[in-house]
Amino acid sequence: MRHGVKGRKLSRTSAHRKNTMQSLAMALIREHRITTTLAKAKELRGFVEPLITRAKEDTHHNRRQVFSSLQNKEAVTTLFTEVGPKCKDRPGGYTRVIKVGFRKGDGAEIAIIELVDYNDIKPEGSSSASSGKKKTRRAGKSNTPTTSESSKPKEEKQEAKAEVAEASEEATEIEESSADTETGSSDEAESEDSSEEEKK
Secondary structure, three states, X not given: OOOOOOOOOOOOXXXXXXXXXXXXXXXXXXXXXXXXXXXXXXXXXXXXXHHHHHHOOOOHHHHHHHHHHHOOHHHHHHHHHHHHHHOOOOOOOOEEEEXXXXXXXXXXXXXXXXXXXXXOOOOOOOOHHHHOOOOOOOOOOOOOOOOOOOHHXXXXXXXXXXXXXXXXXXXXXXXXXXXXXHHHHHHHHXXXXXXXXHHO
């Protein structure tokens, strides 16, 4: 039984495993997004997230503690000046692991590990943050009533009926006006005839 056996050996000795984690952590801090195997990505998450938590508070003690893990001055400087302040409001969960398939050569499962605050791309058309609405966990439901697809054809039919009614009203008005002009012209002709007869 594996009671209390924590972590992955990654087919490496202890020193080799430590160097691998240091290299991957420095690459993640520098690039904000790297591609590696799924096992290494999951192991790296447990290695780098405590360092980012320390980097949120820039003190001499925290810098020494992070340096003891990374052994790289440039990585420590980037972590405390750039990454730490950016993650200031996030209470943990600074990284995201995304599975992307299998490697062609040996079939190892590949994953992307990225810093959430640098790659937090929102989907198009989402205006929840800008509108200030309260977020809910229920997907697809909203408080505002919306017209369903079944009600759309009814509305279209009603609009078509209204348009037909307006067109028929216009046609009747045109007919009435034309009839009035015809009767007016006939009345004028009759009056002209009667005036000619009176002259004779």
